[in-house]
Amino acid sequence: MQTPHEVVVVRYGHRPGRDDRMTTHVGLTARALGADRVIVPDNAGQSVETVQDITDRFGGPFEIEQSDSLRALVENWDGNVAHLTMYGLPVQEVEGEVRTALEDEPLMVVVGGEKVPFEIYEYADWNVGVTNQPHSEVAGLAVFLDRLFEGRELEQEWVDAENRVIPQSTGKKVVGGDAEGEERNPDA
Numbered sequence: 001m002q003t004p005h006e007v008v009v010v011r012y013g014h015r016p017g018r019d020d021r022m023t024t025h026v027g028l029t030a031r032a033l034g035a036d037r038v039i040v041p042d043n044a045g046q047s048v049e050t051v052q053d054i055t056d057r058f059g060g061p062f063e064i065e066q067s068d069s070l071r072a073l074v075e076n077w078d079g080n081v082a083h084l085t086m087y088g089l090p091v092q093e094v095e096g097e098v099r100t101a102l103e104d105e106p107l108m109v110v111v112g113g114e115k116v117p118f119e120i121y122e123y124a125d126w127n128v129g130v131t132n133q134p135h136s137e138v139a140g141l142a143v144f145l146d147r148l149f150e151g152r153e154l155e156q157e158w159v160d161a162e163n164r165v166i167p168q169s170t171g172k173k174v175v176g177g178d179a180e181g182e183e184r185n186p187d188a
């Protein structure tokens, strides 16, 4: 999506097996809701394949990368850091400040899985709560990005898509990427 600077999501921590779907869904949610890039731990290769496959089929631009040192990645980031946590300040109170800061610098959005080290809480420019109730990194990320972009991400255009969904009041319609292509079987 068009933003003054890049928005990168970092999935901080991944337990192979247990977190596979969650890490994949963090990546898919980051892509669908307007982030430019997601970085996942180096033990989350399965999620990388899935997110890359969806991007190839449904369009971009969107990048997925892996890192073997998430803490260094966060601490060496040349921009601002928003860490999503149920213990943080309410998103509705800080979203304006984060949005304004994005006009000057890129933004890294950190979501956890297993326990996030306290150093990340200290390093973050904002610790942000989407409510102060425990829920999910996927839900927290979705609400945060929608607030950050004020809903504009819902209108974004996708390029180089093999498949394009034509919205229907009932049923499923998928065509080739130029929207003029032949109809595809959505269950294929």
Ligand SMILES: C[S@@+](CC[C@H](N)C(=O)[O-])C[C@H]1O[C@@H](n2cnc3c(N)ncnc32)[C@H](O)[C@@H]1O
Pocket (backbone or CB within 6 Å): 083, 084, 085, 086, 087, 110, 111, 112, 113, 114, 115, 116, 128, 129, 130, 131, 132, 133, 134, 135, 136, 137, 138, 140
């Ligand atoms: C299952 S929770 C882990 C909760 C864990 N007790 C902790 O250390 O925060 C996984 C991730 O979901 C996100 N999350 C959960 N509830 C949230 C909330 N209310 N607001 C923002 N993010 C939340 C955070 O990024 C958290 O690291």
